[in-house]
Every structure is written in C-alpha cells, then in structure tokens.
Amino acid sequence: MIVVFNSFAANLEAEKGLSITPSLTGFATLDVEDQGGLFSKRLNPEILTIRNSTYEPALARLEKGLTNGFFVVPSDSVTLIQNNDSLATVLYLDYRDPKRSVIRQEVNNTNQALSSALTSSYLESIKSQNNTTNTGVNEKTSGESLPLQIVRKVMLAVLLFLPLFLFGNLVIDSIVGEKERKTGEILMAMPFTSADIILGKSVAVVLTMALQVAMWMIILLGAGFPLKNAGIVYLTVVLTALPIVGLTTIIAAYAKNYKEAGIGISFSYIFIVGILIVPLLGYLSRPSPAANISPMTLTMRLFSGETIAPGDILLSFAFILILSLISYGISIKLFSRDDVVFGPRPGIMRLTLELMGLKKRGALK
Amino acid sequence: MKLWALSKKEAQDILGNKIYLLVVLVQVFIILGAFGLAVASSVVSDPALLDQYGITSNIKVGMTQDLQGSQLAQDLEAQKLKLVYYNSTQQANQFLGGQLAAVVTISPPGEVQVQLDNANVFYQVASTKVRKAVNNFQTRRILHYSGLTSEKIKAIQEPVTLKEVPVAENEKVEIALESAYFVEIMYGFIMPFILLLPFFLASNIVTDSIVGERERKTFEILLMVPLSSTMVVLGKIIPILAFSLIQSVAWILLLDLLQVPIFNTLLMVAVLFSMGLGFIGVGILISILVDSTKEANSAITLVLVFATFILFVPLFIKSGMFQGVFNFIPTVLMVKIASTPVIGLEIMLYLLPTIVISILVFLVTVRSFKHERAIRL
Numbered sequence: 001m002i003v004v005f006n007s008f009a010a011n012l013e014a015e016k017g018l019s020i021t022p023s024l025t026g027f028a029t030l031d032v033e034d035q036g037g038l039f040s041k042r043l044n045p046e047i048l049t050i051r052n053s054t055y056e057p058a059l060a061r062l063e064k065g066l067t068n069g070f071f072v073v074p075s076d077s078v079t080l081i082q083n084n085d086s087l088a089t090v091l092y093l094d095y096r097d098p099k100r101s102v103i104r105q106e107v108n109n110t111n112q113a114l115s116s117a118l119t120s121s122y123l124e125s126i127k128s129q130n131n132t133t134n135t136g137v138n139e140k141t142s143g144e145s146l147p148l149q150i151v152r153k154v155m156l157a158v159l160l161f162l163p164l165f166l167f168g169n170l171v172i173d174s175i176v177g178e179k180e181r182k183t184g185e186i187l188m189a190m191p192f193t194s195a196d197i198i199l200g201k202s203v204a205v206v207l208t209m210a211l212q213v214a215m216w217m218i219i220l221l222g223a224g225f226p227l228k229n230a231g232i233v234y235l236t237v238v239l240t241a242l243p244i245v246g247l248t249t250i251i252a253a254y255a256k257n258y259k260e261a262g263i264g265i266s267f268s269y270i271f272i273v274g275i276l277i278v279p280l281l282g283y284l285s286r287p288s289p290a291a292n293i294s295p296m297t298l299t300m301r302l303f304s305g306e307t308i309a310p311g312d313i314l315l316s317f318a319f320i321l322i323l324s325l326i327s328y329g330i331s332i333k334l335f336s337r338d339d340v341v342f343g344p345r346p347g348i349m350r351l352t353l354e355l356m357g358l359k360k361r362g363a364l365k
Numbered sequence: 366m367k368l369w370a371l372s373k374k375e376a377q378d379i380l381g382n383k384i385y386l387l388v389v390l391v392q393v394f395i396i397l398g399a400f401g402l403a404v405a406s407s408v409v410s411d412p413a414l415l416d417q418y419g420i421t422s423n424i425k426v427g428m429t430q431d432l433q434g435s436q437l438a439q440d441l442e443a444q445k446l447k448l449v450y451y452n453s454t455q456q457a458n459q460f461l462g463g464q465l466a467a468v469v470t471i472s473p474p475g476e477v478q479v480q481l482d483n484a485n486v487f488y489q490v491a492s493t494k495v496r497k498a499v500n501n502f503q504t505r506r507i508l509h510y511s512g513l514t515s516e517k518i519k520a521i522q523e524p525v526t527l528k529e530v531p532v533a534e535n536e537k538v539e540i541a542l543e544s545a546y547f548v549e550i551m552y553g554f555i556m557p558f559i560l561l562l563p564f565f566l567a568s569n570i571v572t573d574s575i576v577g578e579r580e581r582k583t584f585e586i587l588l589m590v591p592l593s594s595t596m597v598v599l600g601k602i603i604p605i606l607a608f609s610l611i612q613s614v615a616w617i618l619l620l621d622l623l624q625v626p627i628f629n630t631l632l633m634v635a636v637l638f639s640m641g642l643g644f645i646g647v648g649i650l651i652s653i654l655v656d657s658t659k660e661a662n663s664a665i666t667l668v669l670v671f672a673t674f675i676l677f678v679p680l681f682i683k684s685g686m687f688q689g690v691f692n693f694i695p696t697v698l699m700v701k702i703a704s705t706p707v708i709g710l711e712i713m714l715y716l717l718p719t720i721v722i723s724i725l726v727f728l729v730t731v732r733s734f735k736h737e738r739a740i741r742l
C-alpha cells in the first residue's frame with residue numbers, strides 16, 4: 001500500500017492537471033477528419049480512442065453507435081493558420097451516449113490549447129514589430145494542491161489509523177466468543193465486576209493496537225514519510241483506539257453470535273470512519289477549529305508540522321474522552337445485564353429507552 | 366426440490382438477521398452520499414457549472430485600490446469573479462490562502478502579477494478564469510495599437526472556433542450533470558463500487574455458512590441430508606447470491622432514477638453474477654477450510670482487501686504495459702458495459718476469464734466440501 005500511495009502521489013505531482021479521476025483508457029471513441037494532423041495528435045489518447053475517418057463513414061458509425069463523436073477540422077487548416085484566419089471546427093456528438101461531455105471537454109481542451117499557442121505566437125510577432133514592452137505575466141502559486149493534500153496527508157492519516165480497524169475481531173472474539181463457547185457464565189461467576197471484565201479485555205486489545213501502530217509508524221518513517229511530532233501523533237492515534245474499542249465492546253456485549261457481531265462492526269466501522277474522515281476533508285477545503293473534533297484532523301495537522309492552538313488539541317482529546325466514557329459506560333451496563341448476555345435479549349429500542357431512564361427495566365409497556 | 370428446501374432455509378436465516386437488513390438500508394445512504402460527493406466535486410471543478418449555479422461569485426480575487434475600474438478589473442469581473450480591493454499587494458497577500466483564491470496586481474513596469482492559492486477548493490476554476498481574464502487583457506493591450514481590422518483582431522483572439530452538432534438529439538440520454546468529471550468519476554469508480562457493495566457486505570453471512578454449522582454442531586446433520594455436495598454448496602450460494610444480485614439490480618434502478626443510466630443491464634447482471642459466484646465461492650471455501658468463525662472473518666477481511674486492490678487500483682492507474690491485462694479486470698469491463706449503449710462482441714472475450722475463474726472457484730469449493738464430507742462421515 002505504501003508503494004502504491006507513493007507512486008500515486010508521484011504521478012499526481014508529475015502531471016500538470018491535478019485531479020483524482022479514474023484513468024479510463026479508451027473510455028470514449030472519437031472519429032476525426034484532420035488532414036493537417038494539427039488537432040488529432042493533440043487529442044488526449046489516454047481517454048479517447050481516436051480513429052481517422054471521413055465524413056460519410058464517420059456519420060454512419062455515429063448513427064450505429066459505434067463511435068461517440070466525429071470531429072471535423074477544415075482540410076485547409078494549415079493555410080488558414082498561416083494567413084492568421086479563423087479556423088472553424090465542427091464536433092458531431094452522439095446525444096444517446098452519456099460520455100458526450102467527456103468528448104466535448106477533450107475537444108475543447110485541444111482547441112483551447114491550440115488557440116492559446118496561435119494567439120501567443122501572433123502576439124509575440126506583433127510585440128517584436130512594435131517593440132512593445134512590459135506586457136508579461138508573472139504567475140505564481142502557493143500552497144499544496146487539494147488532490148495532492150488528499151493523497152499525501154489523508155492517505156497517510158488513513159494508513160496510521162488503519163490498525164485501529166483491524167482488531168475488531170479480537171474484541172468480538174473475547175466477548176462474543178465467551179457467549180458462543182458457553183464460558184460466559186463461568187466468567188460472570190468469577191470475583192470480577194462487569195467493568196473489570198470489559199476494561200480488562202479492552203486494555204489487551206488496545207495494547208495490541210498500540211504495538212501495531214508503533215510498528216506501522218516505524219515502517220512509515222523508514223519508507224521516508226515525513227512524520228513530524230511522531231510522539232504526539234502516536235499518542236493521539238493510540239488514544240483514538242479507546243473509543244473505537246469501546247464502541248466495538250457495545251456491539252460485542254449486545255450481539256448474540258459472531259455473525260451478528262461481524263455485520264454490526266462492518267456497519268459501525270463505516271460510521272466511525274465517516275466521523276473521522278469527514279471533518280478532515282472539511283478542514284482541507286476550509287480550515288476550521290471545529291474540524292479538530294476528529295482526532296484524524298489533529299493527527300494530520302501534527303504530522304504536517306502545523307502550529308496548533310492548545311484549544312484544538314483539547315477539543316480532540318475531549319471528544320475522545322467523552323466518547324470513551326459513554327461507550328465503556330454503555331457496554332459495562334449491557335454486560336452486567338443477564339438478559340443481554342444470556343437472553344432473552346431485549347430489543348434495541350427498548351434497551352435504549354431503559355439506558356436513558358425513560359423506561360423501567362423489565363416493564364412490559 | 367431438496368435444493369429448494371435448503372435454499373429456502375438459508376434465505377430465511379439471512380432474512381432473520383436484522384443487522385444484515387439494516388446494512389442493506391445503510392447502502393442507500395452510502396449511494397446517495399457517494400452521488401452527492403460526485404456532484405459537489407464536479408461542480409467545484411467546472412467553471413461552466415459554477416457559473417450556472419451562481420457559485421463563481423464566492424471566488425474572491427484580491428487587487429490593489431488603484432486598479433478599481435481598470436480594464437484588468439473589468440476583464441476579471443467579466444469572468445464573474447468577486448473582486449476585493451486592498452491598500453497594498455502585501456495586505457492582499459495576507460488573505461491569500463484564507464478568503465482569497467488569487468491576488469492579481471500590475472507591477473510598476475506593467476507586468477501582470479498573479480498569485481494563486483493552490484490549496485483553495487476552487488483552485489482549478491479560479492486559475493482558469495484568472496488566466497482567461499489576464500490573457501484577454503494582455504491581448505487587447507497588445508492589439509490596441511496594431512491597426513488591424515476588428516475581424517482580424519477577433520480571429521487573433523479566437524483563432525479556433527468550435528461548433529457542436531447534436532446527433533440523435535431526440536433520443537438524448539439525460540445525465541444528472543453535464544460534466545466530464547462527473548461522468549468519469551460516476552462510471553469510472555462510484556458505479557462499480559456501488560454495484561459490488563452488496564457482495565462485499567454479504568461476506569460475513571458467507572463465512573458463517575459452513576464453519577457456523579460446525580460450531581453449532583449441525584454440520585453432521587447437514588452432511589446426512591440426501592443432497593450431493595454440489596447441491597449443498599449451491600444451496601448455500603444461491604440465497605446470498607440472489608439477495609446480493611437483487612440489491613445490485615435495485616441500485617442500478619436507483620442510479621437510473623438519479624439520472625446515471627446503466628446500459629446493457631442484462632450483461633451487467635451476468636458480470637455481477639459471475640463475480641458474485643466467484644466471491645461467494647471463495648467465502649464458502651474459506652468457511653470450509655477454517656476452524657472457527659473468527660478465523661473465517663479474519664481470512665475474508667484479507668480477501669476483501671486483496672479483492673479491492675485487484676478490482677479498483679486498475680481503474681486509477683495509467684499503464685501501457687499492463688493495459689492489455691487490465692481489460693480483463695471485471696470492474697474495467699463494468700465501466701465499459703455500463704457507459705456504452707452499443708457494446709461490441711469482443712467484450713464477451715474479455716469476460717471469459719471472470720467466468721472461468723468463478724466456475725473454477727465453485728468447483729474447488731465443491732471438491733473441498735466433498736473432502737470434508739469424506740472425513741466427517
């Protein structure tokens with residue numbers, strides 16, 4: 001994955017037009033009549049399959065849906081350009097095909113590139129004739145492009161947080177496994193509280209995750225990834241493991257079997273990834289202190305070497321702490337109930353109302 | 366009939382799983398979210414769409430006070446950009462990267478200075494529009510004293526024109542957004558992702574199928590049922606494959622409703638069927654080979670990561686060397702099938718390896734099941 005991300009970022013940097021778009025080789029087909037060859041060799045061959053043709057066969061192919069468009073350049077294009085005359089091109093587009101906008105854009109891009117080149121060369125000749133000066137343009141860009149930031153920073157943040165999502169099965173096995181192996185009763189009969197059991201099992205998983213994250217970071221640093229503030233980055237990622245494991249323990253405490261728990265964590269992890277990644281993407285497009293609610297945003301800012309206000313760090317850590325307290329509180333409460341652990345299990349809605357104190361436990365209505 | 370009974374029992378088990386049903390519903394939100402994201406990213410990067418939705422006025426360009434009302438300011442305003450004036454270039458530059466997407470000034474010798482914020486979400490549009498405005502300004506400035514006719518000046522300003530002729534306009538296929546980026550990202554990534562999602566999410570159901578029977582001590586009973594190994598494996602595959610296919614067809618209809626038409630639906634269902642058979646077959650094979658559901662879940666996670674890599678990375682890689690191989694990747698085929706109204710027969714050739722691999726996976730699964738049966742009974 002590291003090699004893929006590195007080469008992807010290198011590709012993005014190497015190309016002028018930075019965007020994350022699929023590389024759809026031969027996505028659309030375009031017939032071209034261009035005797036001068038000025039336009040056809042400038043059309044993007046990576047997305048268009050270009051076929052040299054003439055008017056009647058091309059239109060017949062268009063009618064049959066064998067090509068998506070037909071681009072006609074006047075046969076005297078070279079002469080027109082030499083005389084500084086306007087060059088009228090025509091594009092026949094098949095409106096039954098949704099790829100028409102792709103062809104339109106590619107042909108427009110080619111026309112604009114040629115237009116700019118022709119205008120510039122003419123203006124250069126006039127400037128040298130009239131001895132006109134001081135008409136240049138000095139263009140500079142600052143900051144890193146959004147797609148490159150997404151690949152470099154978001155992907156790196158995702159790589160750092162990935163281990164936190166690989167150990168859900170450990171949590172599930174250590175709690176649901178007790179139910180399935182019928183050892184839950186023995187565990188409950190031991191002189192431990194429900195809190196001891198849940199927290200004990202969670203600490204073991206969090207420590208495994210911490211070890212994995214440490215190994216991951218060593219590999220990333222070894223691979224040359226610029227990870228600034230490595231210590232606090234590590235701490236933030238490991239602390240984020242706490243609420244994730246906490247939420248997983250809720251699912252494990254409630255689930256009847258592995259299958260149910262497995263689907264439950266697939267579903268909840270999509271939700272957790274959303275909570276982590278959406279504020280991060282929002283921060284890249286428009287930096288806002290509120291985006292620091294996601295520890296992933298804080299991590300990205302930390303490893304990028306940004307100066308971070310203490311309030312931003314506090315917001316992220318407070319979110320981790322509150323979510324951890326809530327998740328462990330719920331899972332301990334669930335695990336201490338015989339009906340949840342051994343059945344008959346109450347429904348999610350009733351359980352929620354009971355946990356919120358809106359319904360008395362055991363009340364039928 | 367016996368196969369039908371087994372399939373019916375498996376189907377009832379699946380339908381009785383409330384979380385699986387919830388996951389089915391969640392997919393609708395994933396699809397709508399992905400569609401919304403594609404629309405937003407397309408609008409943000411397309412100057413014409415930004416103009417159409419009146420968002421261009423949110424792109425702010427900083428200039429110095431002395432340029433207020435100048436020809437350059439007029440050219441920038443003609444691009445519908447919002448101009449904000451400052452006392453000095455230094456003052457304007459302080460806001461670049463914040464509220465300003467660009468700063469445009471003219472240096473004392475007459476050179477146009479353009480500073481663009483590369484990290485701005487509207488960078489592509491801001492860059493195109495500012496460049497266009499500055500080019501217009503420069504061209505006009507140079508041609509001012511040239512003595513050319515207005516016709517000649519127009520030919521120099523716009524040497525190449527393009528006229529679009531619609532073909533079969535009365536049969537026009539409506540698309541949610543008339544944008545190249547939208548079409549590329551929807552057909553080139555989001556569509557295959559959405560249609561394969563039901564198969565990915567069904568993985569937990571699949572891995573439980575055999576090892577779950579063993580853990581629940583019902584495996585021997587299943588083996589004693591008067592059904593051949595092929596029929597048992599088919600009975601396990603058919604329900605989840607059918608449910609996943611039904612979901613995929615529903616998402617095809619949803620995409621049609623969202624004006625992202627999927628062409629060659631039958632062929633698409635055939636591709637999904639082949640991929641589903643292979644994918645679910647691998648899941649059942651894992652379920653036969655492992656000792657516990659936990660092991661099966663870990664193994665299927667690895668398979669999912671590997672499958673995602675194989676299926677989706679080729680969509681984002683330009684490789685002349687591997688392009689011939691990429692043509693056989695099922696997601697690449699899905700892109701071609703879904704976006705092309707008239708599909709060539711050569712697509713069947715490209716589809717062949719997917720079908721062969723799926724059948725092989727199925728046969729290996731049946732063989733493993735037979736082996737397991739021989740050991741157990």
